[in-house]
Amino acid sequence: MTIRLATEADWPAIWPFWREIVEAGETYAYPLGATSDQARGWWFDGSRVVVLEDDGRILGSAKMGPNRPGRGAHVGTASFMVDAAARGRGVGRRLGEHVVQWHRDEGFAAIQFNAVVETNTAAVRLWEQLGFRVLATVPEAFDSTTHGRVGLHLMHLDLS
Template sequence: MTTLTFTPMTEDDFAVFWPTFQAIVAAQETYAIEPSISIEAARQLWLKAPKASVVAKDASGQLLGAYYLKANAAGPGDHVCNCGYMVAPAARGKGVARAMCEHSQQQAHQLGFLAMQYNAVVATNEVAVALWQKLGFSIVGTVPNAFRHAQLGFVDTHVMYKVLPGH
């Protein structure tokens, strides 16, 4: 794995990221996002609404992945954050998701979050489930048939949770 730099996502970064985002949601294998989402709605979801949106780039400046970080709930639940990660197809299997997850936990801690929760990790996304578990997340619940996978039909999702370091 090459050294990654993490910077806040810009509008230009989002334009570069859009094909990755579009391909991932269109595949209907990992994200419960409408496959025909418009670029404007995707920009709002990934770049505008979250507390932080971050890109991971290699030494040459190529965008390898991106993540968002936001409160999982409002008011009395706003101390737990939620993140979403997407890795460019050419960068998969090279440690980008791990690096983004580790970075997002540091960011979340700096922003005052006490824990991180993933609301709907698709159970058939075994690589992600295993990685999140290696990074200290526990499956705290499973929702039967909560995701309509493009190839497999109805599959389960996991709720995964981790208290952030220092809390």
Template sequence: MKEIDIRPIAEADFDAVWRIFQDILATGEQYPFDDASREACRAYWYGTGVKTWVAVLNGERLLGMYRLVPNQADRGSHVASASYMVGPAAQGVGVGKLLGRHSLEQARRDGFLAMQFNYVVSTNVAAVVLWKQLGFAIVGTLPKAYRHQKLGYVDVYVMYRLLDDPNNWPL
């Protein structure tokens, strides 16, 4: 039986993370990076203040990952932000949904009160649909803010959801 576990990232995961990172960036369809270095990849997923989790199949094969960070410093630090990547061979089978649900639970555990995605490419329909299914709303549109590798300039969405009723938030 296949089992997908989500666990904190380990140093031993880096080569698999690097491969997924390269595969996703090569499409030019989702992330603003052109061709990031191994060092940039490491800083993105392992950097100071970054909490990263990986989805692993049967304890061996890394399928995808997400990173969780405060969206802003200080007075905005109660709002989380997250980024996700799923390897091309694992897309379309629910890994993104597992990572998304886990990230919402983890954000709550970490004391975040809301989550915001600052840069969801509008043509990434699978991501937009998934985030809406998980309770996010499009709260803003950035016209032509992303230079898509195949489609040219396309819109970007800012998506947001509360993680708890604001009436329960601490002062």
């Protein structure tokens, strides 16, 4: 498995799992029913985007960069998408480790995840294993298809 910078030419391989994840309504607050062009614009929004591929097949993608511009740019953030067919193979962990190292290498002071759905227990567990802490949970801030309104965790990793 290798991680490399994504290009717009990778979008046709990312789009199917991006759409499946968003349409499931369990982990991302992107609008349902987005077109491929809309979704590509949100994913390739100027952030650094990478893909993880194995034998030429893209299994996941992450985007990363400053959480806020200007005086908040010393704190990074990231988003992750992993193809359902590749779950359980360490794709999310590899992407997470890559993102943490990239932020360290770029001199960020911390990483902040603004909205980790509390019922996404696999992601919460992974981020905690990588050193993130839940700082707060906004109650009923996410409308899960399965669970109804659930909390969103604000998670933080100090890189100093």
